[in-house]
Amino acid sequence: MNRQGRPTAPGLQAQGANESFNTHTGHRGLEHEEPVIFEQGAEGRCGVDLPDPGAFEDCLGGLNRHNEIGLPGLSEPQVIRHFVRLSRKNYAIDLGIYPLGSCTMKHNPRLNEVIARLPGFANVHPLQPVSTVQGALEVIDMVAHWLRALTGMPGIAMSPKAGAHGELCGLMAIRAALEDRGDARQKVLVPESAHGTNPATAALCGYRVEAIPANVRGRVDLGILRERLDETVAAVMVTNPNTCGLFEDEVIEIAEATHAAGAFFYCDGANFNAIVGRVRPGDLGVDAMHINLHKTFSTPHGGGGPGAGPVVFAKELAPYAALPHVNAVDGDYTLIEHQAPAAEESKSFGRLTAFHGQMGMFVRTLTYMLSHGADGLCKVAEDAVLGANYLLARLKDVMPPSFDGPCMHEALFDDRFLIGTDVTTLDFSKALIDEGFHPMTMYFPLVVHGALLIEPTETESRDSLDEFVVALRGLVADAQSGNTARFAGAPYLSPRRRLDETAAARAPVLRWSPPATPEAAE
Amino acid sequence: MRYLPLTDGDRTSMLAEIGVDSIDDLYADVPPSVRLDGLIDLPLHQGELEVERAMKQLAAKNLEAGAAPFFVGAGAYRHHIPAAVDHLIQRSEFLTAYTPYQPEISQGTLQCLFEYQTQVALLTGTEVANASMYDGSTACAEAVLMARRVTRRKNVVVSGGLHPHYREVTKTTLRFTEGKLTPCPPAPDGVEDLAGLIDGETACVVVQTPDLFGNIRDLQPLAAAAQAAGALLIAVFTEAMSLGALMPPGEMGADIVVGEGQSFGNGLNFGGPNLGLFATRQLYQRQMPGRLCGETVDADGRRGYVLTLSTREQHIRREKATSNICTNAGLCALAFCIHMALLGEDGLKRIAQLNHKAAIDLAGKLQPVPGVEVLNKTYFNEFTIRVDGRADRIVESMAGQGVLGGVPLSRLCPDREELADLILVAATECTTDLEMDQLAAALGKAVAS
Ligand SMILES: Cc1ncc(COP(=O)(O)O)c(C=O)c1O
Numbered sequence: 001m002n003r004q005g006r007p008t009a010p011g012l013q014a015q016g017a018n019e020s021f022n023t024h025t026g027h028r029g030l031e032h033e034e035p036v037i038f039e040q041g042a043e044g045r046c047g048v049d050l051p052d053p054g055a056f057e058d059c060l061g062g063l064n065r066h067n068e069i070g071l072p073g074l075s076e077p078q079v080i081r082h083f084v085r086l087s088r089k090n091y092a093i094d095l096g097i098y099p100l101g102s103c104t105m106k107h108n109p110r111l112n113e114v115i116a117r118l119p120g121f122a123n124v125h126p127l128q129p130v131s132t133v134q135g136a137l138e139v140i141d142m143v144a145h146w147l148r149a150l151t152g153m154p155g156i157a158m159s160p161k162a163g164a165h166g167e168l169c170g171l172m173a174i175r176a177a178l179e180d181r182g183d184a185r186q187k188v189l190v191p192e193s194a195h196g197t198n199p200a201t202a203a204l205c206g207y208r209v210e211a212i213p214a215n216v217r218g219r220v221d222l223g224i225l226r227e228r229l230d231e232t233v234a235a236v237m238v239t240n241p242n243t244c245g246l247f248e249d250e251v252i253e254i255a256e257a258t259h260a261a262g263a264f265f266y267c268d269g270a271n272f273n274a275i276v277g278r279v280r281p282g283d284l285g286v287d288a289m290h291i292n293l294h295k296t297f298s299t300p301h302g303g304g305g306p307g308a309g310p311v312v313f314a315k316e317l318a319p320y321a322a323l324p325h326v327n328a329v330d331g332d333y334t335l336i337e338h339q340a341p342a343a344e345e346s347k348s349f350g351r352l353t354a355f356h357g358q359m360g361m362f363v364r365t366l367t368y369m370l371s372h373g374a375d376g377l378c379k380v381a382e383d384a385v386l387g388a389n390y391l392l393a394r395l396k397d398v399m400p401p402s403f404d405g406p407c408m409h410e411a412l413f414d415d416r417f418l419i420g421t422d423v424t425t426l427d428f429s430k431a432l433i434d435e436g437f438h439p440m441t442m443y444f445p446l447v448v449h450g451a452l453l454i455e456p457t458e459t460e461s462r463d464s465l466d467e468f469v470v471a472l473r474g475l476v477a478d479a480q481s482g483n484t485a486r487f488a489g490a491p492y493l494s495p496r497r498r499l500d501e502t503a504a505a506r507a508p509v510l511r512w513s514p515p516a517t518p519e520a521a522e
Numbered sequence: 523m524r525y526l527p528l529t530d531g532d533r534t535s536m537l538a539e540i541g542v543d544s545i546d547d548l549y550a551d552v553p554p555s556v557r558l559d560g561l562i563d564l565p566l567h568q569g570e571l572e573v574e575r576a577m578k579q580l581a582a583k584n585l586e587a588g589a590a591p592f593f594v595g596a597g598a599y600r601h602h603i604p605a606a607v608d609h610l611i612q613r614s615e616f617l618t619a620y621t622p623y624q625p626e627i628s629q630g631t632l633q634c635l636f637e638y639q640t641q642v643a644l645l646t647g648t649e650v651a652n653a654s655m656y657d658g659s660t661a662c663a664e665a666v667l668m669a670r671r672v673t674r675r676k677n678v679v680v681s682g683g684l685h686p687h688y689r690e691v692t693k694t695t696l697r698f699t700e701g702k703l704t705p706c707p708p709a710p711d712g713v714e715d716l717a718g719l720i721d722g723e724t725a726c727v728v729v730q731t732p733d734l735f736g737n738i739r740d741l742q743p744l745a746a747a748a749q750a751a752g753a754l755l756i757a758v759f760t761e762a763m764s765l766g767a768l769m770p771p772g773e774m775g776a777d778i779v780v781g782e783g784q785s786f787g788n789g790l791n792f793g794g795p796n797l798g799l800f801a802t803r804q805l806y807q808r809q810m811p812g813r814l815c816g817e818t819v820d821a822d823g824r825r826g827y828v829l830t831l832s833t834r835e836q837h838i839r840r841e842k843a844t845s846n847i848c849t850n851a852g853l854c855a856l857a858f859c860i861h862m863a864l865l866g867e868d869g870l871k872r873i874a875q876l877n878h879k880a881a882i883d884l885a886g887k888l889q890p891v892p893g894v895e896v897l898n899k900t901y902f903n904e905f906t907i908r909v910d911g912r913a914d915r916i917v918e919s920m921a922g923q924g925v926l927g928g929v930p931l932s933r934l935c936p937d938r939e940e941l942a943d944l945i946l947v948a949a950t951e952c953t954t955d956l957e958m959d960q961l962a963a964a965l966g967k968a969v970a971s
Contacts, residue, residue, distance in 0.1 A: 018908030033824075037637050037863050039829035048604055050951070053875040059882060061738045061900035063769045065871075070644045073866035076606055083634070083860055087615035088620075090630035094614035100623075104565065107525055108618050116791075117608070120581025125594040126793025127929045128585065129921040135583025138793045147563050161656035161794070162849035165835070175698055196836035200846035206698035209841040247551040267810050278549065283556040302611075303631035304621040304653070304852025306795035306815065322694075338936050350694035354597055354659035354687035354782075355793025367577055373567035376523045382545045383528050386536055389548050393540040405539075406548045433627055438620075444837070463534065490823055492624040497821035501625075504818035504830040510650045510806060511640040512817075 008399070022089040031495060038512045041072020047079050090303070091438045091493040097464050101441035101453025102195065102243055103412040104273050104295035108220045109371065112298065112364035126355040130335055136359060137333035140326045143362045146369045147291060147312055150377070151269075152282030155318025158325065159357035164271055166290025166309030167201040167237075168264055169352055171479045173288060173313060173320040174235050174264045175205055176349040180320070183262070185234035191220050193243045193445040198268060207234060214447045218244040218403040218412070222253055229261035239268035239285070241275065243445040244403060244451065245388065245410035255285025264288065264317065272296045274409035277378030278462045288315040293358070296380075297365040308365070310360035322352045383458035384409040387465060391456055394469045402448045409457070415450025423479040423487045425450035430498065431478075433491035435471040523567055530796060542950055582958035584727075587790060587926065591957035591964075593884075595904045595948025596734075596929040597658070597685050597760040598793055599785045601873075602952055607787045607860045609957070611853055612844060613655030621813070621852070625828045626820075631852070632827035635815035638859040645762070645777040645862075646800035647770025653813040653829075654855040655798025655847065659688045662728065662758050663695035664800065664811045665778040669726035669754040671809050671844065672777075676701025678726055679719045679753075682708040683733025685760050686934040692728070708935060710736030710897055710906055710944060726778075730758040731771065734934075736901035737947065738768065745775025762786055762799065764902040766874025778802045786865075789859030797854035808834060811845030873951055877903035880949035887962045888947070893969035895945075904948035906931075910969050913945045919968035920961075927968075951968055 026033040058064065074082070090492055091098070098105035115121060124136055144156045157173075160166040171188070178184055188202035191212045199209040208229060215221040220238060229236070236258045240248045248254065258265045267281055267289040268438070273296040275281075281289050293299050294307035313321055324337040335356065339348055372380060385408055392411040402412045415425045429439035441453040446461065456465060479487060489498060529534070533545075542548060549557065568576075587600045594600075611617060622635075635653045642651035655661040666678055678696070680689055680703060680784060689705060696703055702723075706714045712733050713778030720727060727748050731739035741757055748755040757771030757780035771779045783797035784790075802810060816830035836843040862893055865873060881903045885896045893910035909916050913930035920927035928948070931941040949958070 034633070036633065036640075038640065041866060044868065046866050046869040047606070048869045048873070050869060050872045050876060053872065053879045056879055056882060058767075058878060059885075059898070060768060060878070060902070061740070063738050063740055063900075065765075065767055065769055067773070069766075069870060071641065071862065071865070071867040071870060073868060074863055076604070076864060079863045080606055080610065082863070083610045083616075084613065086630040086633050087610075087613040088630065089633075090615040090619045090623070091627040092615045093618040098620065100620055103620055105618075105620055109525055111573065113612065115574065115577045115581075118578065118581040119586040119588055120578075120584045122789045122791055123586040123588055123600070124584045124792045125587055125592075125600065125790045125926070126598055127596055127933060128592055128926055129918055130583035131918070132921055133792065135580040138583065139580055145562060148564055161660065162847075164846045164848045165656060165660070172694070172698070183558040195848075196838070196840050196843065197846050197848050199841035200836035200839075200843040202694075203843075204846050233599065239952055243735065247549070249551040249553065252553055252556070252913065265546050274550075277562060278558055279556055280562075281556065292849075296895050300617045300853070301620045301849075303616055303619045303628075303634075303856065305850040306852070306854055307581075307849040308794075331799070337933070350697065351687060351690040352660075352694055353691060353794075354657055354685070354796075358794040359792035359812055360795050362612025363577070367573055370565070370568055370573045370576060371525070371570070372523065374561040376526075376567040378561060379523055379526055383526055383533075385548050386528070386533060386545060388541075389540045389542075390536045406542070406550060421597040430624075430626070433624065438627065439624055454838070458526055458528075462532045464527075481804070495629050496824060496826040498627050499625045499820045499826045499828045500818045501828050501830065504816040504828050508814070508830055509638075509817040510804075510807065510814055510830075511643050512636065 030038060032085045036512050037082055038072050040078060043073060045072055045073035045075055047076045082108030096437060097214055097456060097460050098438045099440045099454045099456055099470050101455040102270060104455060104457060106298055106457040107459035108298055108300040109368060112367045115367045116360050116363045134333050137326050137335060139366055140364050141328050141333060143366050147310055150276055151289065151312045153312035154315050155313030155321055157321035159322055159353050160290065160309040160311060161353055161358060162305065162307040163292040163309045164197040164201060165352060166311045167197055168204060169311045169322045170266050170288035170290055171201055171205040171235060172349045173317045174266065176320040176347065177317055178234055178321060180347060186232045188234055189225065189228055189236045189237060193447045194237065194239060195243060195268065195270065198237050202237065218246050218366055219248050219250060222250050225254060226257050229257055229263065231262060233261055233263045235264045235266050237266045237268060241270060241271040241408035244412045244447065245407040246403060247408055251284045270295060271409060275379055276381045277374060277441045278381050287317055293361050293365045299361045299364045306358060306361065308361035319347045320349055323348045323350060324356050380458050387456040387460055388457060390465055391454055391469065395472060398473055410453055410455035412448065413452040414448040418479060419478045422484050425452060427487035427490055428475060428479060430490040431475050431487050432471060434493045437468060437471060461466060591925045591960040593928045593947045593949060593961055594926050596934065596946045597687065597782060598790055599761055599948060599950055600790055601785050601950050601951055603787060603789065604861065606864060607857050610860050611857050614855055622829060625826065629826060632815050634856050634859050636817060636827050638855045639815060641859060641862045642799050642801050645765045645770065646801040647772030648779050649804040650807050651801035652810050653815050654851040655800050655812055656851055657796040657798045658760055658780065659691040661798030661800045662688045663692040663778035665756045665780045666692055666726060666728065668778060668809050668811060669756060670804055671803060673725045673752065673754060675723055675725035677723045678703045678728065679716055679724055680705040681716055681729040682706035682714055682731045683712055683735065684728055684758060685734050688758060708734060708938060708941065710735045712739060716744055720747055720751045720753055722751065726754040726756050728756045728758060730842050732761065732764055732902045736898050736905040738900040738902065741771060741774040741776055756780065763874055763877055763904065766870040767878055767902060783858050787861035788854050795851055795854055797851045797858055809844060810889040812847050812850055876951040880951065880953045881905060884947065884949040884958050888965065889956045891962050891966045894965060903950055904946055907945050907947055908943050913943055916968040917945060920964045923964045925961055925964040927964060
């Protein structure tokens with residue numbers, strides 16, 4: 001038993017019982033097997049009541065739908081039960097620490113959800129007359145103001161839909177600015193440790209990608225960067241703090257060298273959470289940086305999205321930012337949606353999305369900003385960094401960190417501690433699931449072997465961090481003492497055991513199909 | 523600070539455990555010259571009550587769709603969202619989960635995605651769909667990039683009936699790549715010779731139905747022409763609800779079908795977030811952008827789901843990936859999936875009919891208004907009217923009368939003087955007879971003045 005009175009020895013009894021009999025239903029207590037929705041429908045059943053439109057002559061030009069769609073009919077209680085049962089098969093930040101490095105899985109304040117659902121925000125159309133949406137434009141302008149102040153950068157594009165979209169916005173502005181001075185250039189330098197979206201974005205922007213290796217301290221190798229910088233380089237794309245969880249301590253030199261070569265300095269701001277309120281990227285010489293509002297500013301990840309990725313710009317790039325943008329004059333807001341042909345000051349590279357950006361995320365972000373204030377945001381960064389360093393301190397004797405010194409908001413380990421144990425990074429991480437945790441990010445970044453990247457965030461209590469440490473130290477001890485049965489094939493206690501990803505990719509089944517009927521089979 | 527669990531006591535003891543004196547020591551790698559010594563000049567933290575008050579004041583400055591007769595569409599539509607949808611998407615396990623990288627503890631999200639992909643394929647009349655894109659416009663641009671990969675050709679023909687935002691986003695996305703984009707001018711009657719623009723270099727033709735002006739397009743001849751020339755047909759829709767009433771684009775021969783799915787389960791939200799639907803032939807599934815969820819089995823042989831074909835994606839393929847997308851529109855896809863589950867076969871068909879009927883009734887009420895002409899012969903729930911006068915001024919004047927009366931084409935195509943007297947007007951299942959009468963009255967007044 002631990003001090004909360006919970007048994008800490010694996011529930012041998014329970015496990016034994018689990019294996020000892022099959023249930024008649026396939027369910028196991030509170031864990032329900034749930035068929036796909038297409039296997040539950042019945043003809044003539046519906047979960048909404050709609051009036052009968054009656055007979056009328058249509059105006060579809062003869063292009064009516066003739067065939068069945070194939071959707072199942074369910075009532076509301078069935079639909080609720082289906083999705084609630086499914087929801088229970090998910091891990092979530094509301095259930096426990098979600099230490100996915102680089103993802104900033106922090107608490108999502110519920111006030112933000114309430115505010116985003118106010119009809120004055122949720123039920124407003126993007127193409128209503130501007131006179132009827134002054135509050136919405138003011139929200140965009142306020143978020144823009146906060147982001148500019150926090151980053152110390154004067155320009156902004158609010159429309160990008162996520163981080164990767166923000167990268168595209170940033171690089172396109174860079175390319176437009178370079179072409180404007182008759183100097184398109186051909187390539188973008190990206191550190192080896194970069195997130196996959198960085199090279200993918202550079203390629204989408206028509207650039208060749210050249211990788212810059214990390215030095216022994218886990219930072220951009222400045223010497224090599226300097227060698228590679230020449231008049232063919234359009235931009236250097238650096239994540240800071242980087243994906244090893246380290247602050248690029250030579251960032252000012254990187255910026256200077258980049259600028260000296262006539263290139264622009266793009267910063268991937270996915271890890272802004274570590275420095276918000278304490279360091280302004282504008283002071284580091286950054287020319288463009290996206291900010292993942294779904295990371296630093298707590299908008300929920302929603303099982304994959306939506307997010308938002310506004311981009312801040314230095315003065316030189318600001319005129320090239322994506323359309324649209326909001327203008328404020330004496331509390332009167334206007335929306336610039338098109339390039340004014342004559343306007344010299346706007347050289348925007350164009351539009352990146354329909355409408356004006358992720359308003360639902362802006363409302364949540366502003367609510368978060370007002371809740372924290374300048375003082376609270378600074379504490380966010382400090383507690384995030386404190387939590388990660390605390391984990392590092394509590395783990396480093398059994399899990400040597402990949403690099404020396406303090407980390408920022410996340411701690412990077414590699415698989416050295418597993419050498420000679422028969423346990424892989426994957427097995428080790430999956431065993432965490434049996435301990436009740438979501439695994440950390442694994443095999444990323446690519447600069448160390450078998451990476452394990454842990455980002456606790458500032459919204460974990462000390463008890464939560466301590467419990468996570470207990471689990472990790474216990475697993476290390478198990479692995480190193482030869483007690484490795486629980487690793488091979490882990491997890492054992494999750495709604496599903498390890499899934500066959502190879503089979504899934506070999507013959508992909510991407511949709512449900514009705515089972516072949518006996519007649520059809522004949 | 524209510525969201526920060528660490529106490530000052532915790533902080534002190536944690537610093538001691540780390541072996542440093544102060545938090546500043548943990549920022550030792552930040553060059554001293556750029557460390558801020560004070561707070562940034564922004565307001566200080568506030569309690570829930572104060573924040574709620576401030577945000578409510580901002581919300582009150584907007585005229586929300588439910589507070590006025592409302593006819594605005596052009597790519598975002600007001601529909602009734604059943605209460606169950608928002609309840610379910612606020613379940614912590616859906617709302618606060620990350621992308622399902624660990625399938626053993628993400629079967630909830632994954633099975634929903636599998637169901638969503640199936641629904642999208644069924645609705646669009648295609649074989650496979652992905653797990654969502656940011657919105658219809660970016661899905662459109664990604665479809666063009668995919669068509670280029672599939673055909674290994676570069677040029678793109680774009681219908682004048684494609685939503686101007688979609689056209690612009692596609693143009694921006696292609697801006698720094700090789701190849702020619704040939705846009706047709708917008709034609710309010712929906713008549714244009716796209717087939718005549720296809721040649722041996724054409725990768726794809728992009729056409730929207732219902733088109734920008736609301737006209738319903740028969741894609742079959744164009745699909746045949748594209749196919750004959752070795753090009754792909756990309757069919758776009760901005761109103762997914764129309765798929766409940768219309769012959770699906772896949773059935774008409776489209777190779778890639780993309781569009782905006784906001785109408786199902788997702789509110790207007792001033793235009794974001796929204797939901798990009800993306801569907802195609804199975805033959806091309808390995809060329810698709812974005813996440814894909816696939817069925818498999820676990821170590822015990824039980825059915826389960828995983829993200830699959832990830833060797834297309836940026837985290838594996840980096841600069842050779844099919845797209846740079848990472849975060850997508852997961853929760854919006856879930857909302858779509860739940861709304862679709864509630865509707866089912868009968869509900870979807872019926873709600874589509876209700877939308878169509880509302881538009882027919884509205885057209886009937888607007889046609890007699892002096893100075894107003896309904897242009898469309900075909901439409902679903904949105905059509906174009908020509909007014910005597912400048913459309914933007916008339917829409918503004920109606921707003922002054924408390925009526926949100928539609929979208930002036932000049933808002934979308936400011937450089938097209940010939941469209942300056944056109945307004946797009948949409949009606950949905952939410953539109954009442956009374957509101958239609960109010961629009962007719964406001965429009966009559968605005969045109970006359
Ligand atoms: C370092 C880094 N860069 C870029 C991204 C991409 O951001 P998004 O998923 O919002 O597109 C991520 C997150 O996934 C990231 O961790």
